[in-house]
Amino acid sequence: MGPPGGLAALQPVKVRRPPQGRANHLDYPGVGGTEHGVAPDGYASVLEEVQLGTGFAVYQRVAAGILSWELQRRAGLRVRTDSPKVVPGARVVSGFGIGPFRLSAPCEVVWVREPLPAGLPQSAGFGYGALPGHPARGEESFEVEISGDGDVHLRIRAFSKPGNWFYAAGGLVTRAAQRHITSRYIEGARQLAAEGLRP
DSSP, rough: OOOOOOOOGOOOOOOEEHHHHTTOOOOOOTGGGGTTTTTOOTEEEEEEEEEEEEEEHHHHHHHHTTTTTTTHHHHEEEEEEEEOOOOOOOEEEEEEEGGGGGGOOOEEEEEEEOOOOSSSSEEEEEEEETTTSSEEEEEEEEEEEEEOEEEEEEEEEEEEEESSHHHTTHHHHHHHHHHHHHHHHHHHHHHHHHOSSOO
């Protein structure tokens, strides 16, 4: 999948961070760590990478879906956000579950990488961190990259620990839920690669 540290080491990267005043609402160490694949000590980490296809059009479709919250929607999450486009500092609440068992997961975007209009290799995506009230403490990122040969991959990174004793007690269930939602993100990215955004 490329050199250590990903393709970001090979290309100009456009990264914007939220204003300093907003970052203090995130209550975990290593804010922004998913951008470089670094997890704080004591946090479980996840790395999933899958090939989605080939070609710049596929890359652009997936990047557009990631940067418009469509990946979360296609994963079956209910998305409420203060910005229709993923931007640094944007807040989003994703809901998952059914009826009274629906959990809300508030997050704040901590880094964004926009796609370039041309050129290979490159990557685009974002990372967001858990805000108070989220079932977990930590961060997750969604990144699509296109190699110099035109292969398109999705990379999902996360580091987390339970947000409180209740979620810590349900460790096996919590990990199973994380694996399930990650598989839904992958399926959503495959849909975006094949068809792009819905009209």
